Amino acid sequence: MEEAQTTPMSYTLPHFRDGNSSKGNTSMRGNNTDSSALWESFLTVCYVSAIYLCVLSFLTILANGLLLFGLFKQRTLRPRHPATVFIIGLAIADFVTGATVMPLFAYFYFRVSKDEITAYDYNTVLRAGGIISGVTMNVSFLVILFLSWSQLLAIVYPHRNNNYVTKERAVICVVSIWVYSCVFAFSNLMGVPNDVYQKLDVYVNLTGVHILVLVTHVCLNIAYKRQLVHLAPLNESSQNNSRAERTKRSQKHLVVINLLLTTCLLIFVLPVTIMWYINLYRKSSNEEERIRTTIASVLIDTILYLKFFIDPFIYAMRLRKFRVAVVDAIRGRTSSMLSTTVQPPRSRLNTMR
Numbered sequence: 408m409e410e411a412q413t414t415p416m417s418y419t420l421p422h423f424r425d426g427n428s429s430k431g432n433t434s435m436r437g438n439n440t441d442s443s444a445l446w447e448s449f450l451t452v453c454y455v456s457a458i459y460l461c462v463l464s465f466l467t468i469l470a471n472g473l474l475l476f477g478l479f480k481q482r483t484l485r486p487r488h489p490a491t492v493f494i495i496g497l498a499i500a501d502f503v504t505g506a507t508v509m510p511l512f513a514y515f516y517f518r519v520s521k522d523e524i525t526a527y528d529y530n531t532v533l534r535a536g537g538i539i540s541g542v543t544m545n546v547s548f549l550v551i552l553f554l555s556w557s558q559l560l561a562i563v564y565p566h567r568n569n570n571y572v573t574k575e576r577a578v579i580c581v582v583s584i585w586v587y588s589c590v591f592a593f594s595n596l597m598g599v600p601n602d603v604y605q606k607l608d609v610y611v612n613l614t615g616v617h618i619l620v621l622v623t624h625v626c627l628n629i630a631y632k633r634q635l636v637h638l639a640p641l642n643e644s645s646q647n648n649s650r651a652e653r654t655k656r657s658q659k660h661l662v663v664i665n666l667l668l669t670t671c672l673l674i675f676v677l678p679v680t681i682m683w684y685i686n687l688y689r690k691s692s693n694e695e696e697r698i699r700t701t702i703a704s705v706l707i708d709t710i711l712y713l714k715f716f717i718d719p720f721i722y723a724m725r726l727r728k729f730r731v732a733v734v735d736a737i738r739g740r741t742s743s744m745l746s747t748t749v750q751p752p753r754s755r756l757n758t759m760r
Contacts, residue, residue, distance in 0.1 A: 467505030
């Protein structure tokens with residue numbers, strides 16, 4: 408039996424490797440007491456994961472939905488700046504994940520926990536979930552990477568940032584990310600061998616993007632510290648110190664946001680990447696080991712979805728202007744104080760060059 412595509416779920420259920428349901432698999436539920444106990448633990452983990460994903464799905468839809476509602480309701484926060492375009496692209500990817508991927512895998516885990524899922528349902532649901540989650544997760548990771556690059560350019564080249572990073576280019580970038588993610592996710596259905604597809608996914612979309620985000624974060628911190636050196640004499644000599652202080656606060660917000668996004672990416676993506684390498688290059692020697700690996704994979708994969716709930720709080724709701732936008736949008740008011748997105752002031756920085 409051909410195994411289903413398992414992106415991003417890094418496991419294949421052990422009792423369906425040969426196309427049989429667990430009810431008929433006497434090797435696990437027969438005389439081996441340890442395997443039977445492990446199997447019951449696995450079913451419990453699946454049941455708890457199903458409930459967890461149902462709750463997390465609702466919260467993820469609510470958080471990202473409120474963010475998108477506030478962004479589009481407030482005229483001053485509509486996508487006029489590159490950073491806002493990236494934030495919207497990220498929020499849409501997270502919203503779609505909460506609205507489709509999480510409920511789909513919640514259903515999948517619930518059916519598995521009842522120990523009654525058929526091989527056909529297993530392949531169909533896991534393949535559909537793998538394709539959709541492959542798209543939304545790749546979009547989320549890549550948007551974070553390009554958002555970090557745009558903020559790095561805003562600090563390193565403040566007087567030329569408007570020429571390098573424009574709203575139109577940001578829109579093209581986000582659309583290209585969605586197109587790439589869709590083509591990559593469906594490439595497995597277009598004839599790319601499953602093992603080749605999985606290795607490319609791990610090497611490029613997980614490991615490669617992960618390293619680039621980490622390197623960008625290091626470069627951003629270095630650039631920010633150098634910028635502080637230039638801003639120090641500005642604070643002492645400037646007649647309008649409030650302007651310089653606003654510049655420093657804006658720069659600090661950029662670094663803090665990128666620090667949080669890198670930390671979030673490390674915490675949630677690194678364990679999944681490690682588990683992928685384990686599943687790709689290490690084969691289980693017996694059924695008990697296979698079940699233990701599957702349990703670990705289920706736990707790691709379900710915890711990963713917490714990232715999509717946290718994202719809006721890191722990238723948008725943490726900033727007061729976005730919180731005010733959401734509150735005012737809910738109350739039906741238009742806030743006049745919101746005029747810009749996360750962009751560093753340039754006039755003072757230009758004089759420093």
